[in-house]
Amino acid sequence: MKINGVPYRTIWLNDDGWSITVIDQTKLPHRFETKELKSAEDCAEAIRTMTVRGAPLIGATAAYGFAMALRDDASDEALEAACKMLGETRPTAINLRWALNEMASAVRNRPREERVAAAYKRAAVLCDEDVETCRRIGENGLKLIEQAAATKEKGETVNILTHCNAGWIACVDWGTALAPIYMAHDKGIPVHVWVDETRPRNQGASLTAFELGAHGVPHTIIADNAGGHLMQAGEVDLCIVGTDRVTANGDVANKIGTYLKALAAKDNGVPFHVALPYSTIDWTMKKGVGMIPIEERSPDELLKMTGRLPDGSLATVEIAAPGSPAANPGFDVTPARLVSGFITERGLCHASEAGLLTLYPEHKPK
Ligand code: MRU
DSSP: OTTEEEEHHHHHHHETTTOOEEETTTTTOOOOOOEEEHHHHHHHHHHHHTTTHHHHHHHHHHHHHHHHHHHHHHHHHHHHHHHHHHHOSSEEEEEEHHHHHHHHHTTSOOHHHHHHHHHHHHHHHHHHHHHHHHHHHHHHHHHHHHHHTTTSTTTTTTTEEESSOOBGGSSSSSSSSSSSHHHHTTTTOOOOEEEEEETTHHHHHIIIIHHHHTTTOEEEEEOOOGGGHHHHHHHHHHHEEEOOOEEEOOOOEETTTTTHHHHHHHHTTOOOOOOOOOGGGGGTSSOOOOOOOBOOOOTTTEEEEEEETTTTTTTEEESSOOOOOOBBBBBBEEGGGOOEEEEEETEEESSSSSHHHHHGGGGGGO
């Protein structure tokens, strides 16, 4: 996607052939800055601090982190240690573990002297595949927006609600939930996006709004609590969100607050779709509710806020009663029964084990 007319990916290999550059998401939307990552520890730190975030992008960053770790030591022990160190940075998004497994499989059976080159090659392919996967998710999800447009008067706007950021900034390019929206907009279908601000870290207000704005997609930021009211008022035609992990039965882990949106959507007969790449499906976990590890993040994310002062500098201020504790679960799990369907790179399916298996028959229990 483009920023000020310049096409970008969120992550790229530098000319030295071994370090990478990422967009520093902690500075958006106020500053567009990039950051070089030169070691596995740099990559782990970037994931931990949410310099990079979003399930597919943290997988891609971990993949390069793994390759950098092997530059220092390509032994079996170092390989396992790198997987452990990078894999422990964030617990909920399964793409992280998936990417590390892919990397380990690409090098494990090779002689040590071939491992670094093989790792970099696999990381690059993994990034390219993510772009193509998201593009296909966009094409498949576009059909749902076209269907919604077909139910309206010609030229009438399709209103879509999304939560958190599942756009190109959360992936390598295109995004998951936002890819169909970009394609609809580019095709001339009038779309408007209700962007949940997504407290406490405001990925909606700061990242989703930023990238939709940069692409010229009409959107409006809303308080997280406004979605139910807008659905009741008939102002939402469909919801599309991303996900950090879908279990074999179709339960969906996503940014905290997603579950409440799905409940409101069900109560108001608004279709609630989840967009995901195959790397987000955890086939080893039978169900998600009560099973998917939910990241507990720092209370400071709730108690403080960072923004831009009139002089352009960034400042962090306290916003809560001094001394009050805060709890900050980062994700919730939406049961499959509240999900209207999945949008994947292979097509659309019912949110259930049977539905997923129609698209991924290779995972049928033997
Ligand atoms: O904590 P984050 O910002 O990494 O959480 C991201 C989300 O919840 C996204 O919506 C999800 O990862 C889907 S990314 C395409």
